[in-house]
Amino acid sequence: MEKGKDLSTQEVISTKQKFCDVLLNDAQNIIAGEKEKMRRRRLIFPFEYAEFQNLIKAFGNTCLAQRNQDRNFVIDKFNEPVIKQLYLYVTGNSSFTGDLAKGLLLQGKYGCGKTVLLETYSMLHNHIVRKLSLNYPVLRFVKSVQLQEQIKEQSMEMFVKRPLIIDEFGRESKTVMDYGNISRPISELLSLRSDVGTITHATSNFTFKTLSSDEFYGGMIGDRLKTMFNFITLQGESRRK
Ligand SMILES: Nc1ncnc2c1ncn2[C@@H]1O[C@H](COP(=O)(O)OP(=O)(O)O)[C@@H](O)[C@H]1O
Ligand SMILES: [Mg+2]
Structure with missing residues:
Protein backbone atom coordinates (compact mmCIF):
# COMPACT_ATOMS: atom_id res chain seq x y z
CA MET A 1 0.00 0.00 0.00
CA ARG A 41 4.74 45.23 -38.02
CA ARG A 42 7.92 47.21 -38.57
CA LEU A 43 9.62 47.98 -41.87
CA ILE A 44 13.40 47.65 -41.64
CA PHE A 45 15.04 50.01 -44.14
CA PRO A 46 17.50 48.26 -46.49
CA PHE A 47 19.80 51.26 -47.19
CA GLU A 48 23.36 52.37 -46.53
CA TYR A 49 23.73 55.58 -44.50
CA ALA A 50 24.73 57.69 -47.54
CA GLU A 51 21.66 56.43 -49.42
CA PHE A 52 19.44 57.16 -46.43
CA GLN A 53 20.79 60.72 -46.22
CA ASN A 54 20.06 61.28 -49.91
CA LEU A 55 16.55 59.90 -49.49
CA ILE A 56 15.92 62.12 -46.45
CA LYS A 57 17.10 65.15 -48.45
CA ALA A 58 14.93 64.23 -51.47
CA PHE A 59 11.78 63.46 -49.43
CA GLY A 60 12.57 66.45 -47.19
CA ASN A 61 12.39 68.56 -50.34
CA THR A 62 8.99 67.08 -51.18
CA CYS A 63 7.83 67.77 -47.62
CA LEU A 64 8.92 71.42 -47.93
CA ALA A 65 7.40 71.69 -51.43
CA GLN A 66 4.06 70.48 -50.05
CA ARG A 67 4.22 73.40 -47.64
CA ASN A 68 4.76 75.66 -50.61
CA GLN A 69 8.29 76.41 -49.43
CA ASP A 70 10.86 76.97 -52.11
CA ARG A 71 13.92 75.75 -50.20
CA ASN A 72 15.99 72.61 -49.96
CA PHE A 73 16.12 70.26 -47.03
CA VAL A 74 19.53 70.71 -45.45
CA ILE A 75 21.55 68.20 -43.43
CA ASP A 76 24.02 70.04 -41.20
CA LYS A 77 25.85 69.70 -37.89
CA PHE A 78 22.61 70.35 -35.96
CA ASN A 79 20.40 67.64 -37.43
CA GLU A 80 22.98 65.13 -38.74
CA PRO A 81 23.49 63.39 -35.36
CA VAL A 82 19.71 62.85 -35.10
CA ILE A 83 19.46 61.68 -38.73
CA LYS A 84 22.24 59.18 -37.93
CA GLN A 85 20.30 57.89 -34.91
CA LEU A 86 17.13 57.73 -37.01
CA TYR A 87 19.08 55.69 -39.57
CA LEU A 88 20.32 53.23 -36.91
CA TYR A 89 16.76 53.01 -35.60
CA VAL A 90 15.06 52.34 -38.95
CA THR A 91 17.68 49.77 -39.91
CA GLY A 92 17.23 48.00 -36.56
CA ASN A 93 20.93 48.48 -35.78
CA SER A 94 21.93 47.65 -32.20
CA SER A 95 24.33 50.63 -32.20
CA PHE A 96 21.25 52.85 -31.85
CA THR A 97 21.80 54.69 -28.55
CA GLY A 98 18.30 53.99 -27.22
CA ASP A 99 15.90 51.06 -27.17
CA LEU A 100 14.80 49.78 -30.60
CA ALA A 101 11.51 48.54 -29.14
CA LYS A 102 10.42 52.05 -28.09
CA GLY A 103 9.27 54.99 -30.21
CA LEU A 104 11.13 58.25 -30.82
CA LEU A 105 10.28 61.48 -29.05
CA LEU A 106 12.03 64.34 -30.81
CA GLN A 107 12.53 67.38 -28.63
CA GLY A 108 14.01 70.77 -29.32
CA LYS A 109 13.35 74.47 -29.68
CA TYR A 110 10.57 75.94 -31.83
CA GLY A 111 11.45 75.83 -35.50
CA CYS A 112 14.58 73.67 -35.23
CA GLY A 113 13.11 71.14 -37.70
CA LYS A 114 11.41 68.43 -35.61
CA THR A 115 8.15 68.32 -37.55
CA VAL A 116 9.77 68.46 -40.98
CA LEU A 117 12.20 65.67 -40.08
CA LEU A 118 9.62 63.24 -38.68
CA GLU A 119 7.11 64.06 -41.41
CA THR A 120 9.84 63.41 -43.98
CA TYR A 121 10.55 60.06 -42.31
CA SER A 122 6.85 59.14 -42.41
CA MET A 123 6.56 60.19 -46.08
CA LEU A 124 9.59 58.10 -47.05
CA HIS A 125 8.38 55.13 -44.98
CA ASN A 126 4.87 55.23 -46.41
CA HIS A 127 6.13 55.73 -49.96
CA ILE A 128 8.24 52.55 -49.72
CA VAL A 129 5.32 50.59 -48.24
CA ARG A 130 2.94 51.73 -51.01
CA LYS A 131 5.45 51.48 -53.84
CA LEU A 132 6.26 47.86 -53.01
CA SER A 133 2.74 47.02 -51.74
CA LEU A 134 4.33 45.81 -48.52
CA ASN A 135 2.25 44.37 -45.76
CA TYR A 136 3.31 46.95 -43.17
CA PRO A 137 1.01 49.50 -41.57
CA VAL A 138 1.58 53.08 -42.77
CA LEU A 139 2.74 55.69 -40.27
CA ARG A 140 0.06 58.23 -39.54
CA PHE A 141 1.31 61.74 -38.91
CA VAL A 142 -1.10 63.87 -36.88
CA LYS A 143 -0.99 66.99 -34.72
CA SER A 144 -1.95 66.28 -31.11
CA VAL A 145 -4.73 68.88 -31.23
CA GLN A 146 -6.29 67.19 -34.28
CA LEU A 147 -5.80 63.75 -32.77
CA GLN A 148 -7.69 64.87 -29.69
CA GLU A 149 -10.55 66.13 -31.87
CA GLN A 150 -10.61 62.88 -33.88
CA ILE A 151 -10.71 60.78 -30.71
CA LYS A 152 -13.71 62.82 -29.55
CA GLU A 153 -15.50 62.42 -32.90
CA GLN A 154 -14.60 58.78 -33.55
CA SER A 155 -13.68 56.20 -30.93
CA MET A 156 -10.50 55.79 -28.93
CA GLU A 157 -10.27 52.18 -30.15
CA MET A 158 -9.53 53.39 -33.70
CA PHE A 159 -6.21 54.80 -32.57
CA VAL A 160 -4.89 52.15 -30.20
CA LYS A 161 -3.12 49.83 -32.61
CA ARG A 162 -2.07 51.90 -35.61
CA PRO A 163 1.43 53.40 -35.72
CA LEU A 164 1.24 57.11 -34.96
CA ILE A 165 3.53 60.10 -35.07
CA ILE A 166 2.02 62.70 -32.76
CA ASP A 167 3.21 66.16 -33.74
CA GLU A 168 3.37 68.89 -31.09
CA PHE A 169 2.78 66.42 -28.30
CA GLY A 170 1.74 68.24 -25.12
CA ARG A 171 0.24 71.20 -26.94
CA GLU A 172 -3.39 70.05 -26.80
CA SER A 173 -5.59 70.97 -23.85
CA LYS A 174 -5.03 68.23 -21.31
CA THR A 175 -8.66 67.77 -20.32
CA VAL A 176 -11.87 67.95 -22.34
CA MET A 177 -15.51 67.93 -21.30
CA ASP A 178 -17.24 64.84 -22.58
CA TYR A 179 -21.00 64.87 -21.86
CA GLY A 180 -20.37 66.58 -18.54
CA ASN A 181 -17.41 64.40 -17.58
CA ILE A 182 -13.81 65.46 -17.64
CA SER A 183 -11.72 63.21 -19.87
CA ARG A 184 -8.06 63.10 -20.85
CA PRO A 185 -8.09 61.59 -24.35
CA ILE A 186 -4.39 61.77 -25.20
CA SER A 187 -3.28 60.47 -21.77
CA GLU A 188 -5.78 57.65 -22.02
CA LEU A 189 -4.72 56.80 -25.56
CA LEU A 190 -1.05 56.67 -24.53
CA SER A 191 -1.86 54.32 -21.65
CA LEU A 192 -3.80 52.00 -23.96
CA ARG A 193 -1.05 52.05 -26.58
CA SER A 194 1.60 51.38 -23.99
CA ASP A 195 -0.47 48.42 -22.65
CA VAL A 196 -0.63 46.73 -26.05
CA GLY A 197 2.91 47.75 -27.02
CA THR A 198 2.06 49.89 -30.06
CA ILE A 199 4.95 52.10 -31.11
CA THR A 200 4.31 55.84 -30.91
CA HIS A 201 6.62 58.56 -32.19
CA ALA A 202 6.24 62.23 -31.36
CA THR A 203 7.70 65.70 -31.56
CA SER A 204 7.50 68.10 -28.65
CA ASN A 205 8.76 71.48 -27.58
CA PHE A 206 8.40 70.38 -23.98
CA THR A 207 10.99 68.65 -21.81
CA PHE A 208 10.28 65.39 -20.04
CA LYS A 209 10.08 67.32 -16.75
CA THR A 210 7.37 69.60 -18.12
CA LEU A 211 5.45 66.74 -19.78
CA SER A 212 5.32 64.79 -16.52
CA SER A 213 4.37 67.81 -14.37
CA ASP A 214 0.86 68.10 -12.89
CA GLU A 215 -0.06 70.86 -15.35
CA PHE A 216 0.64 68.42 -18.21
CA TYR A 217 0.22 64.63 -18.02
CA GLY A 218 1.26 64.08 -14.38
CA GLY A 219 3.72 61.63 -12.84
CA MET A 220 1.87 58.42 -13.74
CA ILE A 221 1.75 59.09 -17.50
CA GLY A 222 5.22 60.64 -17.20
CA ASP A 223 6.47 57.28 -15.98
CA ARG A 224 4.82 55.58 -18.96
CA LEU A 225 6.50 58.03 -21.32
CA LYS A 226 9.86 56.64 -20.20
CA THR A 227 8.81 53.14 -21.20
CA MET A 228 7.34 54.28 -24.54
CA PHE A 229 9.89 56.71 -25.92
CA ASN A 230 13.54 57.25 -26.67
CA PHE A 231 14.02 60.94 -25.88
CA ILE A 232 16.13 62.51 -28.61
CA THR A 233 17.11 66.18 -28.73
CA LEU A 234 17.36 68.00 -32.03
CA GLN A 235 19.88 70.81 -31.59
CA GLY A 236 19.84 74.26 -33.11
CA GLU A 237 17.78 77.41 -33.26
CA SER A 238 14.76 78.10 -35.47
CA ARG A 239 15.25 77.46 -39.20
CA ARG A 240 12.23 79.62 -40.04
CA LYS A 241 12.94 82.68 -42.14
N1 LIG B 1 16.33 70.30 -42.57
C1 LIG B 1 15.82 71.46 -42.97
N2 LIG B 1 16.35 72.13 -44.02
C2 LIG B 1 15.87 73.31 -44.40
N3 LIG B 1 14.84 73.92 -43.81
C3 LIG B 1 14.26 73.32 -42.76
C4 LIG B 1 14.70 72.05 -42.30
N4 LIG B 1 13.94 71.69 -41.25
C5 LIG B 1 13.06 72.68 -41.08
N5 LIG B 1 13.24 73.67 -41.96
C6 LIG B 1 12.52 74.96 -42.03
O1 LIG B 1 12.22 75.37 -40.72
C7 LIG B 1 10.83 75.51 -40.56
C8 LIG B 1 10.43 75.00 -39.19
O2 LIG B 1 10.64 73.61 -39.13
P1 LIG B 1 9.69 72.67 -38.25
O3 LIG B 1 10.06 71.28 -38.54
O4 LIG B 1 8.27 73.06 -38.46
O5 LIG B 1 10.14 73.09 -36.77
P2 LIG B 1 9.67 72.54 -35.37
O6 LIG B 1 8.70 71.43 -35.61
O7 LIG B 1 10.92 72.07 -34.68
O8 LIG B 1 9.05 73.70 -34.66
C9 LIG B 1 10.20 74.72 -41.69
O9 LIG B 1 8.95 75.25 -42.06
C10 LIG B 1 11.22 74.87 -42.79
O10 LIG B 1 11.05 76.08 -43.47
MG1 LIG C 1 6.70 71.38 -35.11
Missing part, protein backbone atom coordinates in the same frame (compact mmCIF):
# COMPACT_ATOMS: atom_id res chain seq x y z
CA GLU A 2 2.66 2.44 1.17
CA LYS A 3 4.94 1.38 -1.70
CA GLY A 4 2.14 1.83 -4.24
CA LYS A 5 1.44 5.33 -2.90
CA ASP A 6 5.13 6.21 -3.19
CA LEU A 7 5.21 5.11 -6.78
CA SER A 8 2.15 7.08 -7.76
CA THR A 9 3.60 10.16 -6.03
CA GLN A 10 6.74 9.63 -8.06
CA GLU A 11 4.61 9.36 -11.15
CA VAL A 12 2.71 12.51 -10.29
CA ILE A 13 5.97 14.34 -9.68
CA SER A 14 7.45 13.16 -12.92
CA THR A 15 4.30 13.97 -14.95
CA LYS A 16 4.04 17.34 -13.22
CA GLN A 17 7.67 18.02 -14.05
CA LYS A 18 7.07 17.13 -17.69
CA PHE A 19 3.89 19.19 -17.78
CA CYS A 20 5.73 22.11 -16.23
CA ASP A 21 8.43 21.80 -18.92
CA VAL A 22 5.74 21.75 -21.62
CA LEU A 23 4.22 24.96 -20.18
CA LEU A 24 7.62 26.66 -19.94
CA ASN A 25 8.26 25.70 -23.53
CA ASP A 26 4.84 27.10 -24.53
CA ALA A 27 5.70 30.40 -22.83
CA GLN A 28 8.96 30.59 -24.82
CA ASN A 29 7.04 29.93 -28.05
CA ILE A 30 4.48 32.62 -27.23
CA ILE A 31 7.30 35.13 -26.59
CA ALA A 32 8.98 34.18 -29.89
CA GLY A 33 5.61 34.56 -31.67
CA GLU A 34 5.01 38.01 -30.14
CA LYS A 35 8.51 39.14 -31.14
CA GLU A 36 7.88 37.92 -34.67
CA LYS A 37 4.53 39.76 -34.75
CA MET A 38 6.27 42.99 -33.66
CA ARG A 39 9.01 42.42 -36.23
CA ARG A 40 6.44 41.97 -39.00
Whole structure:
Protein backbone atom coordinates (compact mmCIF):
# COMPACT_ATOMS: atom_id res chain seq x y z
CA MET A 1 0.00 0.00 0.00
CA GLU A 2 2.66 2.44 1.17
CA LYS A 3 4.94 1.38 -1.70
CA GLY A 4 2.14 1.83 -4.24
CA LYS A 5 1.44 5.33 -2.90
CA ASP A 6 5.13 6.21 -3.19
CA LEU A 7 5.21 5.11 -6.78
CA SER A 8 2.15 7.08 -7.76
CA THR A 9 3.60 10.16 -6.03
CA GLN A 10 6.74 9.63 -8.06
CA GLU A 11 4.61 9.36 -11.15
CA VAL A 12 2.71 12.51 -10.29
CA ILE A 13 5.97 14.34 -9.68
CA SER A 14 7.45 13.16 -12.92
CA THR A 15 4.30 13.97 -14.95
CA LYS A 16 4.04 17.34 -13.22
CA GLN A 17 7.67 18.02 -14.05
CA LYS A 18 7.07 17.13 -17.69
CA PHE A 19 3.89 19.19 -17.78
CA CYS A 20 5.73 22.11 -16.23
CA ASP A 21 8.43 21.80 -18.92
CA VAL A 22 5.74 21.75 -21.62
CA LEU A 23 4.22 24.96 -20.18
CA LEU A 24 7.62 26.66 -19.94
CA ASN A 25 8.26 25.70 -23.53
CA ASP A 26 4.84 27.10 -24.53
CA ALA A 27 5.70 30.40 -22.83
CA GLN A 28 8.96 30.59 -24.82
CA ASN A 29 7.04 29.93 -28.05
CA ILE A 30 4.48 32.62 -27.23
CA ILE A 31 7.30 35.13 -26.59
CA ALA A 32 8.98 34.18 -29.89
CA GLY A 33 5.61 34.56 -31.67
CA GLU A 34 5.01 38.01 -30.14
CA LYS A 35 8.51 39.14 -31.14
CA GLU A 36 7.88 37.92 -34.67
CA LYS A 37 4.53 39.76 -34.75
CA MET A 38 6.27 42.99 -33.66
CA ARG A 39 9.01 42.42 -36.23
CA ARG A 40 6.44 41.97 -39.00
CA ARG A 41 4.74 45.23 -38.02
CA ARG A 42 7.92 47.21 -38.57
CA LEU A 43 9.62 47.98 -41.87
CA ILE A 44 13.40 47.65 -41.64
CA PHE A 45 15.04 50.01 -44.14
CA PRO A 46 17.50 48.26 -46.49
CA PHE A 47 19.80 51.26 -47.19
CA GLU A 48 23.36 52.37 -46.53
CA TYR A 49 23.73 55.58 -44.50
CA ALA A 50 24.73 57.69 -47.54
CA GLU A 51 21.66 56.43 -49.42
CA PHE A 52 19.44 57.16 -46.43
CA GLN A 53 20.79 60.72 -46.22
CA ASN A 54 20.06 61.28 -49.91
CA LEU A 55 16.55 59.90 -49.49
CA ILE A 56 15.92 62.12 -46.45
CA LYS A 57 17.10 65.15 -48.45
CA ALA A 58 14.93 64.23 -51.47
CA PHE A 59 11.78 63.46 -49.43
CA GLY A 60 12.57 66.45 -47.19
CA ASN A 61 12.39 68.56 -50.34
CA THR A 62 8.99 67.08 -51.18
CA CYS A 63 7.83 67.77 -47.62
CA LEU A 64 8.92 71.42 -47.93
CA ALA A 65 7.40 71.69 -51.43
CA GLN A 66 4.06 70.48 -50.05
CA ARG A 67 4.22 73.40 -47.64
CA ASN A 68 4.76 75.66 -50.61
CA GLN A 69 8.29 76.41 -49.43
CA ASP A 70 10.86 76.97 -52.11
CA ARG A 71 13.92 75.75 -50.20
CA ASN A 72 15.99 72.61 -49.96
CA PHE A 73 16.12 70.26 -47.03
CA VAL A 74 19.53 70.71 -45.45
CA ILE A 75 21.55 68.20 -43.43
CA ASP A 76 24.02 70.04 -41.20
CA LYS A 77 25.85 69.70 -37.89
CA PHE A 78 22.61 70.35 -35.96
CA ASN A 79 20.40 67.64 -37.43
CA GLU A 80 22.98 65.13 -38.74
CA PRO A 81 23.49 63.39 -35.36
CA VAL A 82 19.71 62.85 -35.10
CA ILE A 83 19.46 61.68 -38.73
CA LYS A 84 22.24 59.18 -37.93
CA GLN A 85 20.30 57.89 -34.91
CA LEU A 86 17.13 57.73 -37.01
CA TYR A 87 19.08 55.69 -39.57
CA LEU A 88 20.32 53.23 -36.91
CA TYR A 89 16.76 53.01 -35.60
CA VAL A 90 15.06 52.34 -38.95
CA THR A 91 17.68 49.77 -39.91
CA GLY A 92 17.23 48.00 -36.56
CA ASN A 93 20.93 48.48 -35.78
CA SER A 94 21.93 47.65 -32.20
CA SER A 95 24.33 50.63 -32.20
CA PHE A 96 21.25 52.85 -31.85
CA THR A 97 21.80 54.69 -28.55
CA GLY A 98 18.30 53.99 -27.22
CA ASP A 99 15.90 51.06 -27.17
CA LEU A 100 14.80 49.78 -30.60
CA ALA A 101 11.51 48.54 -29.14
CA LYS A 102 10.42 52.05 -28.09
CA GLY A 103 9.27 54.99 -30.21
CA LEU A 104 11.13 58.25 -30.82
CA LEU A 105 10.28 61.48 -29.05
CA LEU A 106 12.03 64.34 -30.81
CA GLN A 107 12.53 67.38 -28.63
CA GLY A 108 14.01 70.77 -29.32
CA LYS A 109 13.35 74.47 -29.68
CA TYR A 110 10.57 75.94 -31.83
CA GLY A 111 11.45 75.83 -35.50
CA CYS A 112 14.58 73.67 -35.23
CA GLY A 113 13.11 71.14 -37.70
CA LYS A 114 11.41 68.43 -35.61
CA THR A 115 8.15 68.32 -37.55
CA VAL A 116 9.77 68.46 -40.98
CA LEU A 117 12.20 65.67 -40.08
CA LEU A 118 9.62 63.24 -38.68
CA GLU A 119 7.11 64.06 -41.41
CA THR A 120 9.84 63.41 -43.98
CA TYR A 121 10.55 60.06 -42.31
CA SER A 122 6.85 59.14 -42.41
CA MET A 123 6.56 60.19 -46.08
CA LEU A 124 9.59 58.10 -47.05
CA HIS A 125 8.38 55.13 -44.98
CA ASN A 126 4.87 55.23 -46.41
CA HIS A 127 6.13 55.73 -49.96
CA ILE A 128 8.24 52.55 -49.72
CA VAL A 129 5.32 50.59 -48.24
CA ARG A 130 2.94 51.73 -51.01
CA LYS A 131 5.45 51.48 -53.84
CA LEU A 132 6.26 47.86 -53.01
CA SER A 133 2.74 47.02 -51.74
CA LEU A 134 4.33 45.81 -48.52
CA ASN A 135 2.25 44.37 -45.76
CA TYR A 136 3.31 46.95 -43.17
CA PRO A 137 1.01 49.50 -41.57
CA VAL A 138 1.58 53.08 -42.77
CA LEU A 139 2.74 55.69 -40.27
CA ARG A 140 0.06 58.23 -39.54
CA PHE A 141 1.31 61.74 -38.91
CA VAL A 142 -1.10 63.87 -36.88
CA LYS A 143 -0.99 66.99 -34.72
CA SER A 144 -1.95 66.28 -31.11
CA VAL A 145 -4.73 68.88 -31.23
CA GLN A 146 -6.29 67.19 -34.28
CA LEU A 147 -5.80 63.75 -32.77
CA GLN A 148 -7.69 64.87 -29.69
CA GLU A 149 -10.55 66.13 -31.87
CA GLN A 150 -10.61 62.88 -33.88
CA ILE A 151 -10.71 60.78 -30.71
CA LYS A 152 -13.71 62.82 -29.55
CA GLU A 153 -15.50 62.42 -32.90
CA GLN A 154 -14.60 58.78 -33.55
CA SER A 155 -13.68 56.20 -30.93
CA MET A 156 -10.50 55.79 -28.93
CA GLU A 157 -10.27 52.18 -30.15
CA MET A 158 -9.53 53.39 -33.70
CA PHE A 159 -6.21 54.80 -32.57
CA VAL A 160 -4.89 52.15 -30.20
CA LYS A 161 -3.12 49.83 -32.61
CA ARG A 162 -2.07 51.90 -35.61
CA PRO A 163 1.43 53.40 -35.72
CA LEU A 164 1.24 57.11 -34.96
CA ILE A 165 3.53 60.10 -35.07
CA ILE A 166 2.02 62.70 -32.76
CA ASP A 167 3.21 66.16 -33.74
CA GLU A 168 3.37 68.89 -31.09
CA PHE A 169 2.78 66.42 -28.30
CA GLY A 170 1.74 68.24 -25.12
CA ARG A 171 0.24 71.20 -26.94
CA GLU A 172 -3.39 70.05 -26.80
CA SER A 173 -5.59 70.97 -23.85
CA LYS A 174 -5.03 68.23 -21.31
CA THR A 175 -8.66 67.77 -20.32
CA VAL A 176 -11.87 67.95 -22.34
CA MET A 177 -15.51 67.93 -21.30
CA ASP A 178 -17.24 64.84 -22.58
CA TYR A 179 -21.00 64.87 -21.86
CA GLY A 180 -20.37 66.58 -18.54
CA ASN A 181 -17.41 64.40 -17.58
CA ILE A 182 -13.81 65.46 -17.64
CA SER A 183 -11.72 63.21 -19.87
CA ARG A 184 -8.06 63.10 -20.85
CA PRO A 185 -8.09 61.59 -24.35
CA ILE A 186 -4.39 61.77 -25.20
CA SER A 187 -3.28 60.47 -21.77
CA GLU A 188 -5.78 57.65 -22.02
CA LEU A 189 -4.72 56.80 -25.56
CA LEU A 190 -1.05 56.67 -24.53
CA SER A 191 -1.86 54.32 -21.65
CA LEU A 192 -3.80 52.00 -23.96
CA ARG A 193 -1.05 52.05 -26.58
CA SER A 194 1.60 51.38 -23.99
CA ASP A 195 -0.47 48.42 -22.65
CA VAL A 196 -0.63 46.73 -26.05
CA GLY A 197 2.91 47.75 -27.02
CA THR A 198 2.06 49.89 -30.06
CA ILE A 199 4.95 52.10 -31.11
CA THR A 200 4.31 55.84 -30.91
CA HIS A 201 6.62 58.56 -32.19
CA ALA A 202 6.24 62.23 -31.36
CA THR A 203 7.70 65.70 -31.56
CA SER A 204 7.50 68.10 -28.65
CA ASN A 205 8.76 71.48 -27.58
CA PHE A 206 8.40 70.38 -23.98
CA THR A 207 10.99 68.65 -21.81
CA PHE A 208 10.28 65.39 -20.04
CA LYS A 209 10.08 67.32 -16.75
CA THR A 210 7.37 69.60 -18.12
CA LEU A 211 5.45 66.74 -19.78
CA SER A 212 5.32 64.79 -16.52
CA SER A 213 4.37 67.81 -14.37
CA ASP A 214 0.86 68.10 -12.89
CA GLU A 215 -0.06 70.86 -15.35
CA PHE A 216 0.64 68.42 -18.21
CA TYR A 217 0.22 64.63 -18.02
CA GLY A 218 1.26 64.08 -14.38
CA GLY A 219 3.72 61.63 -12.84
CA MET A 220 1.87 58.42 -13.74
CA ILE A 221 1.75 59.09 -17.50
CA GLY A 222 5.22 60.64 -17.20
CA ASP A 223 6.47 57.28 -15.98
CA ARG A 224 4.82 55.58 -18.96
CA LEU A 225 6.50 58.03 -21.32
CA LYS A 226 9.86 56.64 -20.20
CA THR A 227 8.81 53.14 -21.20
CA MET A 228 7.34 54.28 -24.54
CA PHE A 229 9.89 56.71 -25.92
CA ASN A 230 13.54 57.25 -26.67
CA PHE A 231 14.02 60.94 -25.88
CA ILE A 232 16.13 62.51 -28.61
CA THR A 233 17.11 66.18 -28.73
CA LEU A 234 17.36 68.00 -32.03
CA GLN A 235 19.88 70.81 -31.59
CA GLY A 236 19.84 74.26 -33.11
CA GLU A 237 17.78 77.41 -33.26
CA SER A 238 14.76 78.10 -35.47
CA ARG A 239 15.25 77.46 -39.20
CA ARG A 240 12.23 79.62 -40.04
CA LYS A 241 12.94 82.68 -42.14
N1 LIG B 1 16.33 70.30 -42.57
C1 LIG B 1 15.82 71.46 -42.97
N2 LIG B 1 16.35 72.13 -44.02
C2 LIG B 1 15.87 73.31 -44.40
N3 LIG B 1 14.84 73.92 -43.81
C3 LIG B 1 14.26 73.32 -42.76
C4 LIG B 1 14.70 72.05 -42.30
N4 LIG B 1 13.94 71.69 -41.25
C5 LIG B 1 13.06 72.68 -41.08
N5 LIG B 1 13.24 73.67 -41.96
C6 LIG B 1 12.52 74.96 -42.03
O1 LIG B 1 12.22 75.37 -40.72
C7 LIG B 1 10.83 75.51 -40.56
C8 LIG B 1 10.43 75.00 -39.19
O2 LIG B 1 10.64 73.61 -39.13
P1 LIG B 1 9.69 72.67 -38.25
O3 LIG B 1 10.06 71.28 -38.54
O4 LIG B 1 8.27 73.06 -38.46
O5 LIG B 1 10.14 73.09 -36.77
P2 LIG B 1 9.67 72.54 -35.37
O6 LIG B 1 8.70 71.43 -35.61
O7 LIG B 1 10.92 72.07 -34.68
O8 LIG B 1 9.05 73.70 -34.66
C9 LIG B 1 10.20 74.72 -41.69
O9 LIG B 1 8.95 75.25 -42.06
C10 LIG B 1 11.22 74.87 -42.79
O10 LIG B 1 11.05 76.08 -43.47
MG1 LIG C 1 6.70 71.38 -35.11
